[in-house]
Amino acid sequence: MDQPDGCSAIRILLVDDEPSFRTSLAEMLREDGHGVGDHGAPAHVPALSSLKDVAILITDYEMPGTSGLALADAFHAQHPHVPVILVTAYRTTSLDAQVLDRPFLRFVQKPVDYVVLHTLIHEVCAGRRP
Amino acid sequence: MSEDKTPTPADALRALRLQEARWQAILGTARDAIIGIDLTGRITLFNHAAEVIFGYAASEVMGQNVTILMPAPYREEHDAYLATYRATGVPKAIGRIREVEGRRKNGDVFPMELSVSEARVGDDVMYSAMIRDVTERRRAEHALAESEARHRAVLDTAASAIIGIDEGGKVLSFNPAAERLFGYAATEIVGQNVKLLMPVPFRHEHDGYLRHYLQTGERRVIGIGREVTGRRKDGTNFPMDLAVNDTLLDGRHFFTGVIRDLTHEKEAEDRERQLLKQALQNERLADIGAVTARIAHDFGNPLAGLQMTAQRLRQLLARDPVPVERLTQATDMIVQTVQRLDALVEEFKEFAREQRLHLRRLELPAFLQEIVTAWDQEATGRGIALEVDVGTDLPVIRADPDKLRRVMDNLVKNALEAVDRGPGVVRVTAELRKQERIRILVTDSGPGVPEGIDVFALFETTKAGGTGLGLAICKQIVLAHGGGIEYASHFGTGTVFRLELPAHGPTRRL
Numbered sequence: 001m002d003q004p005d006g007c008s009a010i011r012i013l014l015v016d017d018e019p020s021f022r023t024s025l026a027e028m029l030r031e032d033g034h035g036v037g038d039h040g041a042p043a044h045v046p047a048l049s050s051l052k053d054v055a056i057l058i059t060d061y062e063m064p065g066t067s068g069l070a071l072a073d074a075f076h077a078q079h080p081h082v083p084v085i086l087v088t089a090y091r092t093t094s095l096d097a098q099v100l101d102r103p104f105l106r107f108v109q110k111p112v113d114y115v116v117l118h119t120l121i122h123e124v125c126a127g128r129r130p
Numbered sequence: 131m132s133e134d135k136t137p138t139p140a141d142a143l144r145a146l147r148l149q150e151a152r153w154q155a156i157l158g159t160a161r162d163a164i165i166g167i168d169l170t171g172r173i174t175l176f177n178h179a180a181e182v183i184f185g186y187a188a189s190e191v192m193g194q195n196v197t198i199l200m201p202a203p204y205r206e207e208h209d210a211y212l213a214t215y216r217a218t219g220v221p222k223a224i225g226r227i228r229e230v231e232g233r234r235k236n237g238d239v240f241p242m243e244l245s246v247s248e249a250r251v252g253d254d255v256m257y258s259a260m261i262r263d264v265t266e267r268r269r270a271e272h273a274l275a276e277s278e279a280r281h282r283a284v285l286d287t288a289a290s291a292i293i294g295i296d297e298g299g300k301v302l303s304f305n306p307a308a309e310r311l312f313g314y315a316a317t318e319i320v321g322q323n324v325k326l327l328m329p330v331p332f333r334h335e336h337d338g339y340l341r342h343y344l345q346t347g348e349r350r351v352i353g354i355g356r357e358v359t360g361r362r363k364d365g366t367n368f369p370m371d372l373a374v375n376d377t378l379l380d381g382r383h384f385f386t387g388v389i390r391d392l393t394h395e396k397e398a399e400d401r402e403r404q405l406l407k408q409a410l411q412n413e414r415l416a417d418i419g420a421v422t423a424r425i426a427h428d429f430g431n432p433l434a435g436l437q438m439t440a441q442r443l444r445q446l447l448a449r450d451p452v453p454v455e456r457l458t459q460a461t462d463m464i465v466q467t468v469q470r471l472d473a474l475v476e477e478f479k480e481f482a483r484e485q486r487l488h489l490r491r492l493e494l495p496a497f498l499q500e501i502v503t504a505w506d507q508e509a510t511g512r513g514i515a516l517e518v519d520v521g522t523d524l525p526v527i528r529a530d531p532d533k534l535r536r537v538m539d540n541l542v543k544n545a546l547e548a549v550d551r552g553p554g555v556v557r558v559t560a561e562l563r564k565q566e567r568i569r570i571l572v573t574d575s576g577p578g579v580p581e582g583i584d585v586f587a588l589f590e591t592t593k594a595g596g597t598g599l600g601l602a603i604c605k606q607i608v609l610a611h612g613g614g615i616e617y618a619s620h621f622g623t624g625t626v627f628r629l630e631l632p633a634h635g636p637t638r639r640l
Contacts, residue, residue: 019463024439025438028445089429090426090430112438
């Protein structure tokens with residue numbers, strides 16, 4: 001998956017409260033050469049302003065405490081050029097509407113095909129600086 | 131030498147004295163009073179036992195008329211009686227044991243058994259009387275009769291059916307309430323095997339139960355009590371509460387069963403269950419949307435995790451050499467996730483299940499102590515003091531022990547998880563409130579419940595990884611018992627969960 005676009009080895013911030021999903025995805029991304037910081041809840045994420053080298057945020061939608069959408073908004077406020085991928089197991093029309101309101105958001109429904117996700121990561125990474 | 135062969139008057143006197151001494155010894159050690167009188171009624175003999183019984187010294191009464199030992203009317207009649215006997219020779223007292231009254235020196239009148247015999251020595255007539263003081267015996271007999279009458283009165287007027295059986299199950303007593311309840315007359319059932327009052331299959335099992343208990347001492351009903359089914363003479367069955375007491379008498383067991391008819395309680399219980407069912411059903415309909423979303427989320431996420439881990443396995447297997455340790459980690463992750471899903475399924479099933487209660491008599495102090503003991507290790511591991519303070523005066527309550535244990539386990543577990551790490555305290559207390567209601571408190575020194583959430587609401591949780599089902603199930607169980615549950619919490623001072631249960635179970639509320 002080595003492509004000459006500067007997206008073959010990037011910093012990815014991954015937030016998901018499901019340990020098996022988070023751990024397995026993080027390890028696969030690392031295996032593919034990326035640097036991954038993974039956290040089980042938005043509250044465990046370090047200060048967003050300090051995450052300057054993060055190229056993509058991948059976050060679950062429903063988590064204890066802060067929702068993934070609130071995290072995405074807060075992150076976007078600090079890093080307006082970094083794309084965010086929102087994953088969720090339960091898609092509703094109201095959530096769809098909220099995603100449509102946020103052009104920096106990409107939406108992926110669980111279960112997630114890794115190849116599809118990895119392709120999406122490349123796509124949004126390559127497109128982050130127009 | 132001739133003096134040796136022919137008894138001298140001195141020898142005869144000696145022999146006579148010896149004889150006399152023997153009689154005196156017998157008279158002196160006899161336990162019955164022995165009194166001799168002459169023809170006119172004057173006392174000529176008064177042994178030691180007579181002194182003890184009547185309270186006179188022999189020297190006081192010798193030569194006195196024997197009537198001083200009699201109360202009225204014997205006292206007045208005796209002289210005339212003696213005169214009649216002297217004249218007619220028709221005895222009234224002689225040769226028979228009679229029960230009459232005696233009079234002690236201090237004036238006390240007492241019951242005694244009297245037998246009189248007549249002795250004639252030449253023309254001399256002497257009457258001797260043997261007297262036994264039966265005061266104690268009478269008193270014991272009276273006490274026994276009184277106690278029997280009292281017990282009989284209790285049995286006869288008791289609202290509960292009371293049935294006594296022996297070791298073989300044979301009915302020994304069957305009180306009027308039992309007659310009314312079962313429709314048998316006592317005369318029909320006494321002597322029969324008690325299993326006649328039970329429907330099949332209990333009827334066939336009872337002899338075995340009794341034998342098993344007598345052999346092993348292992349209790350199923352005795353001293354515990356339980357709900358069973360009784361069978362009336364007309365063949366109809368009815369629910370009843372049975373408490374059995376075992377009394378050991380002369381090495382043999384006697385069992386007393388106290389029975390309360392639960393027919394009306396059951397009917398009330400059914401009515402209440404129906405109402406409750408309806409309420410829960412309505413609540414459920416409203417919950418269906420939430421349930422669907424929750425299932426999609428709670429099951430969708432671990433499933434997506436499993437799918438991702440499977441892809442991770444595929445990635446690892448493509449490597450050469452295959453990294454076995456990482457492969458093991460990934461498969462462990464699968465196993466753990468599946469276990470979590472399985473637990474979740476169980477919890478959903480529990481929630482979906484109707485809360486049908488199996489009510490038993492429950493000793494609350496022991497029950498709560500047992501709960502707390504089970505959590506001791508967990509508390510110690512967290513450095514939290516787990517305390518229990520339960521009054522010993524709590525009544526036995528009617529509740530479903532398994533269901534109530536689930537509630538208490540949940541509350542104690544939540545409290546421990548709220549404190550998380552010591553130092554901290556979790557305390558379980560129980561007290562009897564007004565109107566036979568039991569209040570159980572589970573208090574923790576944790577951070578308190580955040581405002582604006584209802585912890586009993588379905589899927590509401592403050593815990594990472596919590597399903598929000600636990601307390602919702604607890605509430606269902608408590609409501610089914612006819613009780614209530616609430617909590618008070620203030621930020622920083624901890625939380626107290628208040629559980630109230632009716633001591634008599636759910637039925638008394640209607």
